Amino acid sequence: MDTRLADFIRDTPAGQEAEAILRTCVHCGFCTATCPTYQLLGDELDGPRGRIYLIKQVLEGQPVTEKTRSHLDRCLTCRSCETTCPSGVKYGHLLDIGRQVVEEKLPRPLSEALPRLLLREVLPRPAIFGPAIQLGRMLRPLLPNVLADKLPPTQPAAGPWPAKGRQQRRMLVLAGCVQPTLAPNINAATARVLDRLGIELFEEAKAGCCGAVRFHLNDQERARDDMRRNIDAWWPHVEAGIEAIVTTASGCGVQLRDYGHALADDPVYAEKAAKISALTRDPSEVVAAERESLLPLFRKNTADLGKLAFHSPCTLQHGLKIRGVIEELLQAAGFELTPVADGHLCCGSAGTYSVLQAKLSLQLKSNKLGALTAGGPAQIATANIGCLTHLQAGSTIPVRHWIELMDEVIA
Known part of the structure; x- marks a missing residue:
């Protein structure tokens, strides 16, 4: 061109x-x-x-x-x-x-600028987002459907984390900004699975939002500040020799893999950012690499697992280029995967898209749920907190993170 x-x-x-x-x-x-x-x-x-x-x-x-x-x-x-x-x-x-x-x-009118400002300021801050969710539950009848549908009716509980210091292999995991409030068991389940594979998973409290929320709402400089904060928080662990930085939300994984590109012109952080990108792993990559140790851990009786539909997030298959890996792991665990038509198409979540482009988002969700439920699954699995909460709001069957299912079928 x-x-x-x-x-x-x-x-x-x-x-x-x-x-x-x-x-x-x-x-x-x-x-x-x-x-x-x-x-x-x-x-x-x-x-x-x-x-x-x-x-x-x-x-x-x-x-x-x-x-x-x-x-x-x-x-x-x-x-x-x-x-x-x-x-x-x-x-x-x-x-x-x-x-x-x-x-x-082209500055936006206030009606468009204000929702974006609120999303940029609230979502990346767990200390604000958590109480906002609690308040939202109380005011649920007064909220627009596009927001009310995303609220879990009760605060989900996280299962126990494995004891620290038992494993020689160690990996960091990104806590994230909305996931600790909406689905705290995802990281805990990942920690339990990896512990059974001889890997200790831990969070760094000084880290925060990966930067994706602000970056894709066109506040790119502050998003780069989010990235720099995370790099500073993680760098002592990188120097100490951690194997990887795990991101249980594939949307965050894409952003972390892009740190090297986003900070390529920063003379102080460019090299460190490239290292963070190189260390970033989706949990499916970590688990698949330990397949031989994993298979004996699955329980023998899997007759009650039933049919399962897997929704591959766009950030997983198009962003991280991971295709078929989670499906193979779920099948090895004993699930019967149902076919999903047009699996390459988006569910309509796309970060804040489901709030800012609600009509298109709902159309895409309706199409996706139709494809996911066509095979009569008992559950839907996915790999990204945004997709999970978006699909669950319109689904009559449970939507879970695949690593939680993996945790449950390990003997």
Whole structure:
């Protein structure tokens, strides 16, 4: 794709990156076949190729309009198009650049800016988010459905963590920002599973939100501050020789894997950020690597496990490029996996998308739940807290994190 970027961005790191990405696009249109919003809306500008043209126009200095912003806002950042693209276009990075420029050149009206401000300030802070959830339960009848449906009726309990100091192998785990309140048992279950495999898992209290919430709400500088804080918190453990940094939410995993890219121009943190990215692991990668030790731990009687549908989050299959690994582990544990049509398509959660683009999100969720329940499963499993809470709000059957199921079937 031929480009003539405007002076305001041409010689900046973001401009140079955007130009390199734009030049890899060959207009083939394969991406539209797997884009969830294009499938729903049928508008070229609501598909990756159309959005690439819009970003190109903005970076070439053409006026930024409400229409441009609307089409970019409707993108889920699911990165399904990256999986499909034969040219290797790094669409996600280009979208981040384009959205940031649009945000700077076209300030939002208060009705749009305020919800984004609240999401940026509340979600990344567990000390605020936790009490907000408790208050939300009390005021549930007064809340909009899009918010009320996401609230668990009671505070979930976390199971016990294994005793510390028993294992020679040690790994960090990201606590996250919303997961400790919404599903605290996920990290505890991961710790129990890895303990049975000879690995101690521990959290670092000084770490916090991975930065994804702010980054994808176009507050990228403060998101980089979140990243730097985490790097500072984890670095003593990295120097002490931890094996990995585990992220039980695949959405956070994608963000951590991107630290090296996001901080590549930071002279102080670039090298450390690249190391953090290299150490980041999804729990499925850790567990699969210990398969020989894992298999003897599964209980012998699995007749009561029943059918299970697995929803592969976009951040897992398109972001982390992990496909089929969790499904194989669940089958080895004794679950009967049901087929899921269009498994590559997004469920509509996409971080804060389900709040800010509620209508499209609900359509995608309805389609996804139809595909997940078609085989008559007793449960649905997934690998990301956002997908879990989003799907559970509309599901008549339980939605669980796959590592919790793994924990339960270990003898």
